[in-house]
Amino acid sequence: MLQCHAKSCPQGQSYPLAIRNAELEQLDAEFNADFVTRLMPKLDWAVLRKTAFELGVAELPAEIPTEPTQADLQLIHKVALETRIKEADMVCNGCGHVYPIKDGVPNMLLQDHEI
Amino acid sequence: MSRPEHTAPPEIFYNEDEASKYTNNSRIISIQNEMSYRALELLALPEDEVAFVLDIGCGSGLSGEVLEEEGHFWVGMDISDSMLEVAKEREVDGDLFLQDIGQGMGFRAGTFDGAISISVLQWLCNADKTVNNPRSRLKRFFSTLYSSLARGARAVFQFYPENSEQIEMIISSAMKAGFTGGLVVDFPNSSKAKKYYLCLFAGYKDSAGQSPELPKGLGDGDESQVTYASNRVRERRKGPVNRKPVKDKKWVQHKKELNRSRGKETPADSKYTARKRRTQF
Numbered sequence A: 001m002l003q004c005h006a007k008s009c010p011q012g013q014s015y016p017l018a019i020r021n022a023e024l025e026q027l028d029a030e031f032n033a034d035f036v037t038r039l040m041p042k043l044d045w046a047v048l049r050k051t052a053f054e055l056g057v058a059e060l061p062a063e064i065p066t067e068p069t070q071a072d073l074q075l076i077h078k079v080a081l082e083t084r085i086k087e088a089d090m091v092c093n094g095c096g097h098v099y100p101i102k103d104g105v106p107n108m109l110l111q112d113h114e115i
Numbered sequence B: 001m002s003r004p005e006h007t008a009p010p011e012i013f014y015n016e017d018e019a020s021k022y023t024n025n026s027r028i029i030s031i032q033n034e035m036s037y038r039a040l041e042l043l044a045l046p047e048d049e050v051a052f053v054l055d056i057g058c059g060s061g062l063s064g065e066v067l068e069e070e071g072h073f074w075v076g077m078d079i080s081d082s083m084l085e086v087a088k089e090r091e092v093d094g095d096l097f098l099q100d101i102g103q104g105m106g107f108r109a110g111t112f113d114g115a116i117s118i119s120v121l122q123w124l125c126n127a128d129k130t131v132n133n134p135r136s137r138l139k140r141f142f143s144t145l146y147s148s149l150a151r152g153a154r155a156v157f158q159f160y161p162e163n164s165e166q167i168e169m170i171i172s173s174a175m176k177a178g179f180t181g182g183l184v185v186d187f188p189n190s191s192k193a194k195k196y197y198l199c200l201f202a203g204y205k206d207s208a209g210q211s212p213e214l215p216k217g218l219g220d221g222d223e224s225q226v227t228y229a230s231n232r233v234r235e236r237r238k239g240p241v242n243r244k245p246v247k248d249k250k251w252v253q254h255k256k257e258l259n260r261s262r263g264k265e266t267p268a269d270s271k272y273t274a275r276k277r278r279t280q281f
Helices: A033-042 A045-054 A070-080 B016-024 B027-043 B062-069 B083-087 B134-148 B164-176 B249-261
Strands: A016-027 A085-091 A097-104 B052-056 B073-078 B094-097 B114-119 B147-160 B182-184 B195-202
Touching: A016 B134, A033 B052, A045 A070, A070 A085, A070 B062, A070 B147, A070 B182, A085 B052, B016 B027, B016 B083, B027 B147, B052 B062, B052 B134, B062 B073, B062 B114, B073 B083, B083 B094, B134 B164, B164 B182, B164 B195
Parallel strands: B052 B073, B052 B114, B073 B094, B114 B147
Antiparallel strands: A016 A085, A085 A097, B147 B195, B182 B195
């Protein structure tokens, strides 16, 4: 859901941010079917699928399920809400800016010249 | 009243000391809670739906906890590392970001169903570095916020404006970014309880052209205000109404008599002597 927000970054390449050196953590979150259903159209399915696969979290179906079953929703819930990246570097494909994630908190600060 | 914006930039002002206040000081917590609830009320999220809310300047996550209680999912961002550290200790549910809101935010379009922010906007009005220009920072903030909100979403900002120019600057940059809405003032007659809420609408959900109505501020009803039904009544001059003039006819005649006895040239007495002139002379 995040893209590089440096002004100089070329449009179109700023999303998605590639994730490197990830260290994952599983959280417990309350499952809420309504929320997950409403979240689905907001997701970029291809990117989510690719990221989830690369990180080895889960293998999502190739196409976004049009009529999601309970199992589909559970899976999305696990990927989107219960998985947290603890330590990683997010790298922008456009400008190569590295946003470090430390203890689950991404550092999105920019340098003065990038504003 | 001292303003913390004037002492230091936010990433320095909200150090460990200041951050610890937000966990230990029950007064700060209760005020923050109250304002968060009010902001959430103004946000007017659709009932019985779980929303995805952005908390701008989440700090230690006090306002996020309010969102959690109402069952919403939230994402928080703050510039202060120490405050986020406190938020992590409190084990809040929301995802946290270390981010300067004046640099804009990079969320995908239409991600959030709403945004709240408690006591943050006034920080944006200060230029604490040479590269920081409040106007351009506000512009960048509002335009990126606008794009990350879903159509029909609202954003509510509680803030402490320093003067009317600041309010004007903030509102005009929000309008330029495409928001509609305006300022809601709670308890406008009290200097302490008075709170400014900037209530912004990002587009319309249902029909274009019909802007949602701006919510009413609290406590600006008639009960606390004096109402003037008729025109203003001019205050009468106080003091004795029919005062006798000191230099009346008797006094003038006495003076003339004196002058005549001293051999000075004196006008003859007539019926006009010492008579009052018309008011419009």
